Amino acid sequence: IAWALYRLPYTDNPILLSQTEGTIEILSSYTALNEKEGFVIAPFEVNSQKPVVLIHPNQISEGWEEIEKCTFQQNFSLFELTFDRSLYLEQEDPFVYKQAFYHFIKALREEQFHKLVLSRRSIMPTPSNFSPLKAFKKACQRYPHLMVYQCYTPKTGMWMGSSPEIILSGKETQWHTVSLAGTMPINNRKLPHIWSHKNSMEQRYVSDYLRSILQSIGTITKEEGPYPA
Numbered sequence: 490i491a492w493a494l495y496r497l498p499y500t501d502n503p504i505l506l507s508q509t510e511g512t513i514e515i516l517s518s519y520t521a522l523n524e525k526e527g528f529v530i531a532p533f534e535v536n537s538q539k540p541v542v543l544i545h546p547n548q549i550s551e552g553w554e555e556i557e558k559c560t561f562q563q564n565f566s567l568f569e570l571t572f573d574r575s576l577y578l579e580q581e582d583p584f585v586y587k588q589a590f591y592h593f594i595k596a597l598r599e600e601q602f603h604k605l606v607l608s609r610r611s612i613m614p615t616p617s618n619f620s621p622l623k624a625f626k627k628a629c630q631r632y633p634h635l636m637v638y639q640c641y642t643p644k645t646g647m648w649m650g651s652s653p654e655i656i657l658s659g660k661e662t663q664w665h666t667v668s669l670a671g672t673m674p675i676n677n678r679k680l681p682h683i684w685s686h687k688n689s690m691e692q693r694y695v696s697d698y699l700r701s702i703l704q705s706i707g708t709i710t711k712e713e714g715p716y717p718a
Contacts, residue, residue, distance in 0.1 A: 491544045493528035493640040494556070496629050498653070503629070505556045509547040513642045516541040530645050542644050604694045625649060634718075653718060668696040669718065680717040689715075 492507040506528050516522060518535055527546050532539040550559040586609050593605045621639060628637045632651050639649040655667045671688030673681045684692075692715050703710050 491642040493544055493638065494625060495528075495636060495638040495640075498634055498636055502552045503556065503625075505550045505559060506544060506546045507548050507550075507559065508545045511545065513644060514543040514545065515644065516543060528640060530640060530642065530648070540644075542642055544640070544642060604691060621647060621649060666699065667718070668692065668699050668715075670695040673717075682717060684715075684717075 490507055490509065491513045492505060494503055494505050496503045508527075514525070514527075517537075517540055519531070519541060522529065522541065522543065525543060528544040530542040530544070532541075535541055548559060550556045589607060593607050596602050597605060625637065625639045628649070628651055635651040635653045637649075637651040639647070641647040654669050655665070658665050670691040671684065673684070673688060675681070696712075696715070700710065700712075
């Protein structure tokens, strides 16, 4: 069964969306999502190996009690999921990362780009009784301001993450997006209000990019901020 479990920012109740009928939908482009409804799992760049995957919401449950009842009726339990540790002990070649890092630094020093983000995998051993659901609950407690999600399909495997970013929200002619960038620690559960030059510039790059894209398609915009979130 394909499913997605998520908790929206500043809320307490998780939501479980599961597809109990048919199979997940595999799409070759973002435009193929038009007029469709469900939970979307998509890469930054769509290709034949990494398509857009859509989970259809045949059943939606909200709150732990309803989720437990739903999974019991469907004969799968998120509360008992564990991993086989032997499947996740692969190692990443550090030389490949060093080469990529060199190219990134060179491009920045030559001012081909103002900002680049290079990510890498970190392979970490897990306890023998590691449970995805326990990790999800812990993330919800640790990150009350973020959207926390966990999803599974036979095509994608299982993913879990959290994000404060809103790509797009709204209805009819009023829409909202966020140019979120820069990272600063929270002190005593309070958001920082003094920004470093680095974080100010990172946020400005994203704002400038979004502004240019929206103006290129004739969008009338109203801006607020910046402010911590």
